Amino acid sequence: MIFLILPGGSDTATDTSPGSIAEIFGRLYEQYLPKVYQYVSYRVGNRTEAEELTSVIFEKALTKFGSYDSKRAAFSTWIFSIAHNTVIDHYRGRSREQKLQKEVKLRIVAISTSPEEEAVRSEEIQKLHKCLSLLNRNEQELISLKFSGEMTNREIARITGLSESNVGTILCRAVRKLRDEFSGWQHD
């Protein structure tokens, strides 16, 4: 039985020796699955759909992995481009409402220490999703990319086709809306 195969601790930090496609993609999968999943989850607000779309995204990524060129884009940009287009296709294909669902039932993956804390956390997440649902589609998209993908405005611009300054403006507006909504929530 094998249960420990580490790529050598910090060795891979300096090890520029190439790995196999399976190895590298496997590692990228470990790294990006949570981010992509979170991005999709923000966009669709439903666990089942989020899982379904995330699977599609990684299947596409694996299929196209051979054509990925790091000179053209960072991997994060590339994978989130796929994610972005997949979510758009999802809405187009199913004629979904272009907002997050109002009722989100989320399975909380939290480091809660008690049922009470977990309940509070669940409520917070639902409120945050409600805040997000007040944004328009573009704003939701950019906020999701910003926070899930941890991307720069320039990277977001490349993915969405918007100009960098436009991204900044939309993000600014979105953050302001969220801030206002959040402020209202705090004072409830």
Next chain:
Amino acid sequence: MTRKNKRDKQLLENLERILKGRDIEDSASMDDETRVALDFVRKMMSLREEPSKEYAKNLKTQLVHQLAEQEKKEDSKKQGFWAWQFPRITAWQATVSAMLVVIVMASIFLVVSNIGPASSPEETASSPTIVKGTVTIPPEKYPLIDGYLQKPEYGGFATSILAADVAGFDEAFIQHYAAATLKLTNEEMLQGDWTKGPAGTGEFDFMIAGINTMSNKTGALADSWEIPERGKIIFHIREGVHWHNKPPTNGRELTVEDVVYSFKRMCTNPGAYIKITYPLLAKDVKITGDEAARTVTVDATACPSSEWSNVTGVFPDYLSIMPKDALEYYKDNMNDWKNSIGTGPFMLTDYVSNSSVTFTRNDNYWMTNPRKPGKGDRLPYIDGIKLLIISDTATAMTAFRTKKVDSATGYYDDLKEFLDNPDVKRLSYTAETCYAIFMRTDKADLPFSKLEVRQALMLATDFEKIKDEFYDGKAIILSWPAAYIKEYKDAYVPIENLPANVRELYSHNVTKAKELLTTAGYPTGFTATITFSTSSTTTTDYLSMIARMWADAGVTLKLDGRDYNTWVARVRARNYDEMIYYNSSSEWQRMQSFSGTSAFNQSYVDDKRVNAALAISMELLGYDDAQLAKNFAELVPYVIEQSWAIPTPIPYTYVCWWPWVRNWNGELSVGYYNTPNYLKYEWIDQDLKREMMKRR
């Protein structure tokens, strides 16, 4: 710029800082409004929704299959993927490498988080203590194709360690596992399918030499095989296979006659494995060949039905084929290393007793690399192999540390200095068998005939403490009646899946142990003697630890250490008075550790339920591996409940290697007792080796 826009810009700049982790030092200069927004952002960032582990695992499996499918499709294309892929790969790999810093940390986290106990301790209804020692099936590594994306290169020597001198070179004279180098020079009908191991689809680990399942095999000297009926197997002998180019074979082609002659010899030579071990099979098996059809038929239908498992055990992937003319020339003695002739990837060129064995590349080896990159390349890649015979562990570790050998294996204590070395690649695994304390359950006058007593001994044993203190936490507790190995994972039942009353036996509950002893008629305990081999000092230490634990329950364990030969004689004859320390059988399919009369059944178990299950297993063996495993798994709770043996946790074994070794993921035996045949796939990154040797 308006005031509002300025504020927005500031807000976004602050967000950028947050993402870069510099928000703390800047927060003092922020206005309240921004700070509120930032608090919100922080909160949102902290509420990360994550995919469930089950989902992540399933998706990974799905992607692995997709990758395998993609590669199959690509194989059929005239324009190979790799032909145009290399330049791009080189470009993006630099980026990927940079990403690996974070990825490695994530991997470490994932691995570490998965190694620990699977679930929180669980209280049992009847027990005041906590059931500890829950272990989970460790996460499977994702398949690593360590063929890398570099084009494999030819040349260089592999260097490795042999822990004991080579006992011989012909398995007609010695146990074949003692002919440690035979699988480099000679081949069998079938071999492990390397593409299903870590180098490919990851279905198998190929860590354990003793795993024999037809599902992990592919052709070697036979390019295909068929089983037309139970008891009969037909091998279709491969064309274009040549013997080593040395007298008297001089590179001639392998014939059907060679195979038939080798098989028959193994059934008739007085020292041969089949002749000694499976006399009923050796006596009545018929081996015939058809040169025109290039087939060899092994027909054991005249043998007892139970011999079928031995047929599948020895003929496909166990017995090495020798050239008939050379056997005749050397008067049936190929046990002298100078007589070595095979069809294998390497030729034995030198042997110095207790020092080294040297091999050179067989330039006319038939096999090609089955995996990209380098698919179709003639194997082997390396010019040769130097095996250094080093029995002393410290010396072996020094050889590895000083890079005189490519790899090393050992327990945690042996290799721990390398486990944090960023240059060293490594993995760990656990063996397929465990040691256990067996006891005479057949003697009515001894306490061990009573279930309550046996269960009391289980409860008096602190498995968690053994794991933590004796094995530094580097062990897996549930190892009986079958240890977990990937190839047989369906036969394994993790502790957490056991019924509560059975799971409880792995808790440490001295109070309940005493209650059970009282129920059994031993309110003040009893005294027992255990026989064991003193060849390893750790055994004495281990049993002393057990004695201290059992003393708490009122059981006095006396240690009866014997020299190795005396102990082996006792084991073979099952001749001991009360308890004996011995290892379990790796062949869970045959249930030998708790049925029958073999040496594995040291506890003299003769149980109706086990015997019934065994009869079913024997019918399934070789036909339906899935059902076989299912049947066994269903029996596992009962076997543990009966406590016929007190098992010892299995410590992790580590494999470490230097990164210049390519196309190797640490697999030790590609097939059934085929160590170290993985060397034929391996290649050496000679530039990297030179560079690393300079750092010495």
